[in-house]
Amino acid sequence: MQQATRQKVKIVAPALVVLCALIGFTCKQNPYEIRELGREGDQQALKHRDSPYSHISWICSDAGNYAQLRFFDKVEGSACLHPTWDHYKELAETEPSLAHLVPDKPWAARGKPDKTWPEDKPHPSPGTLSNTKYVCLFPTAVLLNRDLMQEADYAPRKAKPNIIIVGLGSAIGISVYAHHFPEASITVVDIDQVVIDMVLDHYPFIEWLSKQQCSDGRPRLKLVASDARQYIHYPHMRDNNDMKYDIAVLDAYTSGSTIPSHLMTKEFFQEIKKLLRPNGILLSNIIGSYTGAKHFVVGGAMRSMQAAGFEHVHNFPIIEHPQRTTEHLVIDETQARNNIIVACGAPLDPTQYKHGWERLKLFLPYPDLKDDTYVSEQIMLLQSHNNSNEVVSTSISVPPSLDPDHLRQLRGESQKQKRDALSKVKTLARSDDFTRAFIEDSGLITACVEAVQRDHSEHLPKGWSRAPNNPVIYYSRMDWVLYARRTYQRSIMAAQSRGAYGYMHDAINIVGRPNGDLRASSLIPDAPVFTDAQPNADIYNR
Amino acid sequence: MRIYALYLTSVICGFCMMSLEMLGGRFLQPVFGTGIDVWSAIISVFILSLSIGYVLGGRIADYSQSNMPLGIIITISGLFYLILPTYATPFTQFMGGSGGTLHDQAFSVLVAAMALFFAPSLLLGCVSPMLVKLVFTTAAKVGRTTGTLYAIGSFGNVLGILMTTYVLLTSFTLNGNMLGMGLILSALGLLHIFVRTDAKRKLESIDGIDTSAETLTDADAV
Numbered sequence: 001m002q003q004a005t006r007q008k009v010k011i012v013a014p015a016l017v018v019l020c021a022l023i024g025f026t027c028k029q030n031p032y033e034i035r036e037l038g039r040e041g042d043q044q045a046l047k048h049r050d051s052p053y054s055h056i057s058w059i060c061s062d063a064g065n066y067a068q069l070r071f072f073d074k075v076e077g078s079a080c081l082h083p084t085w086d087h088y089k090e091l092a093e094t095e096p097s098l099a100h101l102v103p104d105k106p107w108a109a110r111g112k113p114d115k116t117w118p119e120d121k122p123h124p125s126p127g128t129l130s131n132t133k134y135v136c137l138f139p140t141a142v143l144l145n146r147d148l149m150q151e152a153d154y155a156p157r158k159a160k161p162n163i164i165i166v167g168l169g170s171a172i173g174i175s176v177y178a179h180h181f182p183e184a185s186i187t188v189v190d191i192d193q194v195v196i197d198m199v200l201d202h203y204p205f206i207e208w209l210s211k212q213q214c215s216d217g218r219p220r221l222k223l224v225a226s227d228a229r230q231y232i233h234y235p236h237m238r239d240n241n242d243m244k245y246d247i248a249v250l251d252a253y254t255s256g257s258t259i260p261s262h263l264m265t266k267e268f269f270q271e272i273k274k275l276l277r278p279n280g281i282l283l284s285n286i287i288g289s290y291t292g293a294k295h296f297v298v299g300g301a302m303r304s305m306q307a308a309g310f311e312h313v314h315n316f317p318i319i320e321h322p323q324r325t326t327e328h329l330v331i332d333e334t335q336a337r338n339n340i341i342v343a344c345g346a347p348l349d350p351t352q353y354k355h356g357w358e359r360l361k362l363f364l365p366y367p368d369l370k371d372d373t374y375v376s377e378q379i380m381l382l383q384s385h386n387n388s389n390e391v392v393s394t395s396i397s398v399p400p401s402l403d404p405d406h407l408r409q410l411r412g413e414s415q416k417q418k419r420d421a422l423s424k425v426k427t428l429a430r431s432d433d434f435t436r437a438f439i440e441d442s443g444l445i446t447a448c449v450e451a452v453q454r455d456h457s458e459h460l461p462k463g464w465s466r467a468p469n470n471p472v473i474y475y476s477r478m479d480w481v482l483y484a485r486r487t488y489q490r491s492i493m494a495a496q497s498r499g500a501y502g503y504m505h506d507a508i509n510i511v512g513r514p515n516g517d518l519r520a521s522s523l524i525p526d527a528p529v530f531t532d533a534q535p536n537a538d539i540y541n542r
Numbered sequence: 543m544r545i546y547a548l549y550l551t552s553v554i555c556g557f558c559m560m561s562l563e564m565l566g567g568r569f570l571q572p573v574f575g576t577g578i579d580v581w582s583a584i585i586s587v588f589i590l591s592l593s594i595g596y597v598l599g600g601r602i603a604d605y606s607q608s609n610m611p612l613g614i615i616i617t618i619s620g621l622f623y624l625i626l627p628t629y630a631t632p633f634t635q636f637m638g639g640s641g642g643t644l645h646d647q648a649f650s651v652l653v654a655a656m657a658l659f660f661a662p663s664l665l666l667g668c669v670s671p672m673l674v675k676l677v678f679t680t681a682a683k684v685g686r687t688t689g690t691l692y693a694i695g696s697f698g699n700v701l702g703i704l705m706t707t708y709v710l711l712t713s714f715t716l717n718g719n720m721l722g723m724g725l726i727l728s729a730l731g732l733l734h735i736f737v738r739t740d741a742k743r744k745l746e747s748i749d750g751i752d753t754s755a756e757t758l759t760d761a762d763a764v
Contacts, residue, residue: 006610013617013735017728020624024724028627028717258577 058202060124065376065480066131067124069170069198077170079126080480082374085205088127097157097368100182101128101205109204125204128175129366129374129480133318134285134338135176136365136488140316141247141283142181143363144356146346148246154355156363159183160214162245164275166190166228166263167252171199171206174221178209179366185218187245189232190252193225228252229262232271244277250284257287261535264301268532269308273345282310282343290510290523292334299527301341302507306514307529310343313507319490329494333523340491349503350496360492365484371432374480381448382474406447433482439473448473544739548677549694551669554730555616556698557705558623558723559666563588564706566659568716569626573634574651583648587655588663595667602668603675607741609734612672617731619665623724627717630658670695679742 059068060081068078083091085102092098109125142148142159152158160183165173168190177184190196200207200223212220224231235241250272252263262268272282286301288294302313317331318338331337342348350357430437439445449471497504501521511527512519519525528534566584567576574580602611637654670692677687710719 009610009614010735013614014732016621017617017624017732020621021721021725021728024624024627024721028721029629029631030717254576 058124058198065374065478067126067170067202077172078130078132079170079172079175079203080129080131080374081124081126082376083127083129083369085125085127088205091368095368101179103208107204107208110200110207124202126175127205128179129369129484130172130175131478131480131483132172133487134340135173136484137316137318137340137491138173138176138249138283139180139363139365140340140342140360140492141249141281142177142184143359144342144344144348144353145246145281146279146356147277149356149359154359156180156359157182160216160218161185161247162218162243163187163247163249164189164232164245165249165251167250168195168199168223169251169253171203173249173251174206174209176365178220183214183216185214185220185222187222187224189224189226189228191225191227196223196225229268229271232268232275244280245275246277246280248272248276248280248282250282259286259297261530262532264297264304265530265532265535266304266307269305269310269343273309279344279346284341284343286339286341287336288339289336290333293336295524296527298339298341299511299524300530302511303527304530305341305343306507306511310345311514312346312348313341313343314348314495314503315505315507315510316340316342316491316495317505318487319494329490329497331494349506351503357496363488365488366481369481371479371482371485376478376480378474378476380474381445381452381468382472406444431486432479433486434476434478436474436476439475441473445471445473545677547739548673549691551612551616551730551734552673552691552695553698553701554726555619555666555669556695557702558619558727559588559663560699560702561706561710561719561723562623562659562662564703564711565716565719566655568711569630569658570634570651570654572631573637574654579648580651580655583651583655584659587652587659591660591664592667595664595669596671598664599668599671603672609672609676609737609739612669612676613731613734613736615665615668615672615731616734617728619662620724620727620729620731622662622665623720623727626658626662626724627720633657675741676739 059070060066065082066078066080088098089102092102139156141163142161143156145159145161148159148161149156152160157180159181161177161181163177163184163186165186165188168174168188171188174186174188177186200210206221210219210221210223214220226237231237250259250263252260254260269282273280276282282305284301284305286298288296288298290298298315302315305313316339318340319329319331320335320337347353348356449468495503495505499509501509501518503509508518508522510523512522512525563584567581570580570584599615602615605611634654637650673691673695674688677691678684679687706719714722
């Protein structure tokens with residue numbers, strides 16, 4: 001290397017370092033940034049803690065009426081902001097069946113939301129209602145539980161289940177059990193203390209519940225930060241060494257919709273079976289399809305449960321778009337969905353357990369909450385690409401500067417306006433719980449677009465263009481109570497569908513019998529058994 | 543003194559390289575998760591780029607007798623660390639979102655890991671052979687000196703992995719860690735550029751072959 005080159009290097013190198021440092025410090029992108037979707041203040045994220053195990057934030061949305069707990073930008077659970085817990089306290093004065101959900105003395109919540117929480121917005125304090133579909137099926141573990149129901153004289157509200165839940169999430173599963181079964185004693189095991197702290201700080205109802213006791217002295221809620229496999233394996237980690245649980249719920253997910261592989265093996269299910277009473281039930285939330293994505297996860301889980309001693313396994317699929325044929329519901333087998341897989345040592349299918357299924361059909365989620373009361377409406381302006389009506393996810397909520405007359409017209413507040421609005425509507429789905437429609441009134445659309453441009457004259461929200469291509473107005477209305485009820489009812493209806501070989505969602509039809517018969521004709525004939533030696537449930541995830 | 547400076551260089555470069563491996567997992571995490579396929583992609587990309595770095599580093603080491611190329615290499619790797627936060631997230635999101643074209647997710651995570659980490663780890667892999675050249679004193683002690691150097695470098699690796707996971711990620715943000723290490727590496731590289739040291743050239747004769755300095759030294763060495 002020549003002397004001149006050396007001199008050049010001695011000048012160029014520091015300059016490059018300074019330049020790149022400037023670029024790095026100014027242009028760095030936040031890896032876990034939660035992007036603003038539209039109306040300012042609609043999505044307020046609390047960037048709470050930054051641990052190496054998780055990045056979590058709560059997001060509250062007025063427009064969507066929910067508080068979401070997000071892990072790495074992905075939603076991991078949500079609770080409805082209304083009815084609030086204070087509202088429950090008012091309701092309980094006239095509705096005795098809600099008394100077990102409200103404190104008899106004034107209650108001071110443990111934590112306060114982050115100092116970045118805007119001062120003019122009320123702190124979130126949800127009740128027990130949620131808009132997550134699969135938790136509506138959690139009560140099936142109580143209703144199909146022979147011992148529990150017999151001890152409760154077949155009255156579900158009097159059941160006294162001991163429940164162990166693996167995976168906290170945003171505690172909506174706990175709130176469902178707490179709402180419907182006043183005498184439930186729930187133990188929750190989550191590996192991450194940060195998640196537990198997050199929920200206790202932002203969900204005052206759960207924090208109160210963790211200090212309450214049932215009428216016979218059992219704690220209503222116990223939160224444990226530990227690996228679930230260790231907690232279940234080592235009796236010394238559990239204070240009450242010989243307590244047997246009635247129900248075990250497996251709802252543990254790491255990022256990427258993956259169940260940790262050590263919680264999906266035959267040996268783990270065997271240990272759960274030892275922890276449960278003889279007719280105890282294991283309920284798992286497993287995402288997957290029968291013949292499409294993640295079918296080995298679903299099939300493998302079912303086979304591993306069968307191999308572990310839960311001979312009878314039945315699936316309650318969560319229905320997204322029901323298609324009705326006669327009185328049953330048909331699901332798309334290639335589509336991945338939440339599957340609530342219920343496993344028990346005793347028979348579970350409708351033919352062999354008629355009384356259980358009658359109870360399932362009679363059960364009503366949230367019987368003490370009124371419908372048509374907790375309703376959220378969302379009106380969004382969408383732009384579609386390619387001159388097709390394919391909806392692109394860049395959307396913006398109805399801008400605040402929209403003319404009140406236009407707003408009333410959108411919401412159809414008078415009968416005449418409703419008729420006018422609906423006459424120009426292309427309805428996507430309409431049922432009593434969930435209505436979605438495109439509104440193609442060009443006058444309204446123009447007014448919305450102008451309002452957006454007025455409100456965002458400085459810079460537009462991310463993904464939105466100044467002259468949107470083919471804008472449409474998307475309107476959706478959801479009745480949260482009815483939504484929960486219909487989800488439950490649709491799933492029960494689908495779960496009892498029959499096919500050529502029997503019940504379509506019985507494990508026998510999906511992976512065959514435990515002893516191997518009927519495997520060739522089942523949907524997933526080559527489903528593996530996950531063992532500790534070859535756990536692999538996360539490899540089959542793709 | 544000189545030898546300790548070179549050992550310290552080895553520790554710092556080893557630390558930053560393994561730290562990048564752990565931080566890289568965090569960069570890929572929001573889109574690809576933390577499953578075994580992500581970690582196998584990261585580890586395989588790092589080892590591949592290290593092996594290519596060793597080959598290149600050896601060639602470059604023989605080309606020059608001073609620590610100027612070492613300084614340049616370390617500085618460039620520092621520059622990569624500094625600007626990685628600007629393009630890592632958009633790129634991974636682009637890779638994760640292009641499920642249509644790169645249908646196999648395993649393939650897309652490999653491509654993402656390669657694009658993000660190949661260059662910096664290759665450059666840091668070049669450092670090892672160049673340091674060997676600089677610490678080399680005599681052929682009789684080559685095993686000892688090289689072994690010590692690699693041991694110290696590996697110690698830096700272990701320190702990088704453990705400290706990143708348990709201390710750095712909890713104390714600083716992800717981007718902060720990258721930028722901090724970029725500054726440290728750049729400073730180290732600039733130090734090597736400005737403070738010159740040459741490879742010692744004491745060679746002893748082996749089996750009668752004349753290995754004296756006049757015959758073996760590069761004619762226009764700097």
